[in-house]
Amino acid sequence: MLVLDRLRIVQDDFTLTADFTVPTGARVAVIGPSGAGKSTLLAAVAGFVPLAAGRILWNGQDLAPLPPGARPLSILFQDQNLFPHLTVTRNIGLGLRPDLRLDRAQQARVAAALERVGLAGLGARLPAQLSGGQQGRVALARVLLRARPLLLLDEPFAALGPALKAEMLDLVAEIAAETGSTVLMVSHEPADARRFAPLSVLVAEGRAAPPAPTAALLDNPPPALAAYLGR
């Protein structure tokens, strides 16, 4: 269970508050106008943005003292999710051990993860030699191996075409189900939110609202969301 307890983030003249709970195993879309603070909210949970007030708790544990890498979560950014000088195998291997000193069993797990995301045989390639969709799959394979209970997606597939994106989201859903992860996903596409996330958090006007059923929210949007959706 992820608890955002009277959270306040202040960056210059921008303020964002949040005070809600995300149940374990939920898949939540984070929606709202551009610049409202969706990415900032995720960055705060991941530990990249300091809190002005409040706490972030996972299963009752305060995350504040934990550096990003030690938090019980994986995050995929909008871009730069892979190190360009490391092969696909090594990029994935980082999910098991950041120092890449993998034993035989671990190497086998990397190979299995590669196969699981449909990239068997491409392990020796560098990221630049892959398509955008394949790069996303590599990142997801790493998520699979990290097996953290919380997954944050900051629009990592925004650059992909609709069909490819849908495919990736399905893959995320499968992986989340396999690992029992709770997922927070920033999204610009109502269709993606409906397809992927039963719940949605609306970030607008300096506040992240508690999760609400996605369909209801989109069918009957509050004014800020309505403007964004163009209705």
Added chain:
Amino acid sequence: MIGGRGGALIGLGVAGLILCLTLGTLAAVAWRAEAASGLGPADWAALRFTLLQAALSATVSAALAVPVARAFARRRFRGRGVLIALLGAPFILPVIVAVLGLLAVFGRSGLMNDALRALGLPEVSIYGLQGVLVAHVFLNLPLATRLVLQGWAAIPAERFRLAASLGLGPAEVGRFLERPMLRAVLPGAWVAVFVLCLTSFAVALTLGGGPAATTLELAIYQAFRFDFDLSRAALLAAVQFALCLAAAGLAAGVARPAGLGAGLDRPVDRRDAGSPWLRVQDGAVIAAASLFLLLPLAMVLLRGVPQLGALPGPVWEAAARSVAVALASTLLCVALALPLAIAAVDLRRGGRWLEAAGMLGLATSPLVLGTGLFVLLRPLVRPADLALPVTVLVNAVMALPFVLRALLPALRDLRAGYGRLAESLGLAGMARLRLLTLPRLRAPLGFGAGLAAALSMGDLGVIALFADQRTETLPLQLYRLMGAYRMDAAAGAAVLLLGLSLGLFRAFDRGGRGHAGP
């Protein structure tokens, strides 16, 4: 944090060591002084001339570096890498060799005046402020060009691809990609040259044509040698430090991060620069720079190569010793520079100060450093016993600013591009160094190590006070040959020195450059 808490501590330790060696030795000299004294009118004149020539030299070098680096960044041709390495040679030449080479071209009986005479045109004198500028640009244009060229190489190929897809021409590429990069890179290059020229004295005096071309470093030398006025020497050295810090502060204020982001190491494809006119223009710039930088070197070679076979044994021994010292000080220099650079990028508040500490080596008068160390160490050990360790250490600290200059921008880009990813994966400490930092910094590290090695080769046993009979280096042997009338053998030794310096530089630089480098 790239290096974590431990990394920051090591960085602070390195900064402390450098402070001891620079400001500490200055304090030791001041402390040893017998009476306090102030600056005389001649010192103020030296200060004015020093500032004038250093500012002009830095401005001209930086301004010329832009077209040269741009031409190299836009063109791919056979031998490009070799040419770039060769053009770096003047920077690592011992001063006297560079001066003799320059004069063989621009001197009273040099190629240029021979040609002018043959054409019945009036001769041009190099001696004077123009000569100081020509020499300082000759010596420092290579460094400025390399620093700027690295800036070009750091613009991700994706940006050029985007520019090409938008049909942007050279003017737009200049405006949107190159100008922000130059704003980030050029101030640093300017300061590096400015500070180097600040501590020059043999070049300034020899080509300046007379005592009007007196620099602070010469005034320090005089204070030591003839007046034995340590307090004045320390005071002048402190002024020199202050100028360097002011220049570095100014540059830091002017520089803006380029914000061009990270890429995927795709090969650069410069569609914007394909027009025939631009090809001609770039070709002409490269040819002119090569002529200016290589002709004096060619004269040095022409004179020295025939003498190589007849070089006496001690010269070869000194050459071997110099190579060993250069390798050791390169290793030490990189070992100092890396934690310092990492800590400087990591620490938000103290970072600037750490960076400044690393640059202090540039601002240090070698004479003050040597004397201060001597004053500090002599009560503890026989100076001659420390000749080689001290040479290694001082060379490393003197080369540190260049290695830092090469590392810092790359390290900052690395953090901007992949810092969060690394942190989210818990990639820290040695693993981060091994898997991310070192591989991503290969090019600037190789370049920096090459510079450190070459600079150490060319160094003239700065620390005469520590020298002893068994530890003379190649540059010292070269001066000894000249001092014993053996100018021909000295010319041979100069060629040997040039070859070894370039060889070391090239070996390191190549080792660092995969496809990612310039």
Added chain:
Amino acid sequence: MRHFLIAAGLLSAGIAAAQDAPVLTVYTYDSFVSEWGPGPKVEAAFEAICTCDLRFVATGDGAELLSRLRLEGAATEADIVLGLDSNLTAAAAATGLFAPHALGMRDYDLPVVWDDPMFVPYDWGYFAFVHDKARLPDPPASFEALAASDVSIIIQDPRASTPGLGLLLWVKAAYPDRAAGIWEGLADNIVTVTPGWSESYGLFLQGEADMVLSYTTSPAYHLIAEGDDSKAAASFTEGHYLQIEVAGAIASTDVPDLADRFLAFMVSEEFQKVIPQTNWMYPAVTPPGGLPAGFDTLITPARALIYPPGEAARIRIEALTEWQTALSR
């Protein structure tokens, strides 16, 4: 194992023998100890007779030598300081670090009388402008003629070089009241001023000027070592300034007898015969065999100019200001 023990025993015996021999530490300038300087031959010759270990410690040039000595003070390791010139002896004596020598009054082959109680001369020479006879068949014969001509010269900076200082004192000694005017006249003849002798001479050989400030003995090097008789020194009617290079013993030495023996050795034939073709100067005591062939072709100035030690130090400041003012225009 036994071999190792024997070897170790031999080694330590060797070290003990080396340690037993008294060490004489001689501070000198760099070019003295170089492969091509007098150092190696002098060391071999003295060690052959002294049952001691002669160690040279080299530091820059004569002026830097004195600076180092002042830096170290009474705690200096030096037993002998060799390589100060007569312009520096007053400052050296003022440090109080030197002891009187035990050689007594001797008859040196110097153009002037030498009776200093502390410093012993080992070689000397005249400063002069050297030129190429083919390129400049008729060199000027005085400073005034030089100033009036369009002959180009390269000189050394008196603040950074010993010959540079020598020229400063030369002009001042030749024209005590008109030195500033002479320098103003010379200003347009001076191509450039270098920090040291090596740079000047290198530039001259490369054709940057018609004449270079050096020594009357410089042509001897080209003649004897290279078989090249094209170089000559111009004889100036005002006379030539003299440089006398000296050595002295340090008062606090722990081997005073050995130091005295070295100074005596220094003016003996074994040392003196090495000087002409290594330091390219005149020996302070002409060896019985005379000077090497070729030295007879050198010019002999009609007048030797030199300031007494104390005066040189005093005049230097005034002359330096004149020089700087005249040439900074």
